[in-house]
Amino acid sequence: EDKVVQSPLSLVVHEGDTVTLNCSYEVTNFRSLLWYKQEKKAPTFLFMLTSSGIEKKSGRLSSILDKKELFSILNITATQTGDSAVYLCAVGLYNNNDMRFGAGTRLTVKP
Amino acid sequence: GAVVSQHPSWVICKSGTSVKIECRSLDFQATTMFWYRQFPKQSLMLMATSNEGSKATYEQGVEKDKFLINHASLTLSTLTVTSAHPEDSSFYICSARLAGGSGADTQYFGPGTRLTVL
Numbered sequence: 001e002d003k004v005v006q007s008p009l010s011l012v013v014h015e016g017d018t019v020t021l022n023c024s025y026e027v028t029n030f031r032s033l034l035w036y037k038q039e040k041k042a043p044t045f046l047f048m049l050t051s052s053g054i055e056k057k058s059g060r061l062s063s064i065l066d067k068k069e070l071f072s073i074l075n076i077t078a079t080q081t082g083d084s085a086v087y088l089c090a091v092g093l094y095n096n097n098d099m100r101f102g103a104g105t106r107l108t109v110k111p
Numbered sequence: 112g113a114v115v116s117q118h119p120s121w122v123i124c125k126s127g128t129s130v131k132i133e134c135r136s137l138d139f140q141a142t143t144m145f146w147y148r149q150f151p152k153q154s155l156m157l158m159a160t161s162n163e164g165s166k167a168t169y170e171q172g173v174e175k176d177k178f179l180i181n182h183a184s185l186t187l188s189t190l191t192v193t194s195a196h197p198e199d200s201s202f203y204i205c206s207a208r209l210a211g212g213s214g215a216d217t218q219y220f221g222p223g224t225r226l227t228v229l
Contacts, residue, residue, distance in 0.1 A: 042204050043155070067158035088154060098145075099218070101154040 002027040006089050008101035014110050017079050021105045023089030024084040031101070032092040033065055033072050034099070039085045048092075079109045114138055115207050117221035124195055125229055131191045132224045134205030140185040145218065146178075149202040161188045185210065195228040202226075213223035 007038060013019055023033065032050045036043035047056045049065035053097045056063050060079075065072045074085055089102040114137040124130050132143055142163050147155040159180050161167040165179035177199075182188040188207075192199050204223040 041222045057160075080184045090155075092147060098160065100157070101147075106152070 002091070002093070002100045004091050004100050004102040006087075006105050008105060009103060010106040010108070012108045012110065013079055015070060015080055017109075018075065018077045018109045019079060019107060021074040021087050021107070022071060023073070023102055025089075025091045025102075027091050027093060027100060029094040030067070031090060031094045033060075033094060034090045035063055035072070036072050036088040036090065038088055038104070040059060043088055046087075059099075076081075076107075079107075081109050081111055083107060084109045113209065113219045115205065115219045115221040117203075117205055117224050119224060120222060121225040121227075123144065123227045123229060126175045126196055127194055129191055129193045130195055130226060131189055132203055132205075132226075134188045134190070134207065134221050136186045136207040136219070139219075140210040141188075142185065142210045143208040144182055144188040145162075145206045145208070146180060146188075146190050147206070149204060149223075151202075156205060158190075195226070197228045200226055200228045 005024050007022045032048050034048045035046040047063045052065055052067040060077045065076045086104040086106050088104045090099040092099050116135045120134045144161045146158045147209045148158050149155050157170050158173045159167045159169045161180045161182040163182045163185050177193055179191040202223050202225050205221045206218045208218045
């Protein structure tokens with residue numbers, strides 16, 4: 001059975017802190033790993049990772065994939081209250097490009 | 112570009128009635144659409160994969176007779192919850208994959224539909 005596990009499930013930090021969110025997976029037919037940010041409604045796409053060791057960056061967010069150890073991390077530096085959201089990790093599979101989602105990490109950034 | 116809409120955004124219905132949710136890709140064609148269900152504080156669970164012009168593929172444990180999916184055109188898929196019960200109350204999200212797209216990053220999510228069954 002495919003599994004995507006995120007940790008921690010929730011996290012409370014103060015503005016300016018740096019956070020690291022974790023995602024580990026055990027799936028067959030791995031194709032890609034994706035990170036999404038979900039606020040009130042549908043998830044918004046952040047990153048897609050397919051190769052190990054190559055960091056993707058977008059502003060204060062960055063992510064990297066380790067295909068040998070089967071995990072990815074999402075880093076957020078200098079957090080702001082607007083970063084408060086649920087961060088979802090999903091693994092894209094080769095068969096029909098289905099995605100399997102982790103349970104998410106609920107990040108709360110306090111002023 | 113790549114906007115997906117859902118209608119309605121929220122619906123309240125009585126137990127035993129059927130509810131139809133529409134998912135539209137507004138500015139692109141989508142050969143494949145996906146339907147997800149999300150419970151409060153939980154992740155998205157894939158319910159079914161819908162390919163234009165063919166029958167949907169349902170995930171294990173999802174009743175195909177209860178959750179009817181129709182993908183009649185390249186821009187529209189519908190999910191009908193038949194004989195809805197309170198336990199069907201949930202947040203339903205669709206996503207659409209760009210025709211010709213091969214990666215998961217070519218899936219675009221709709222804003223979701225909150226269904227409450229009384």
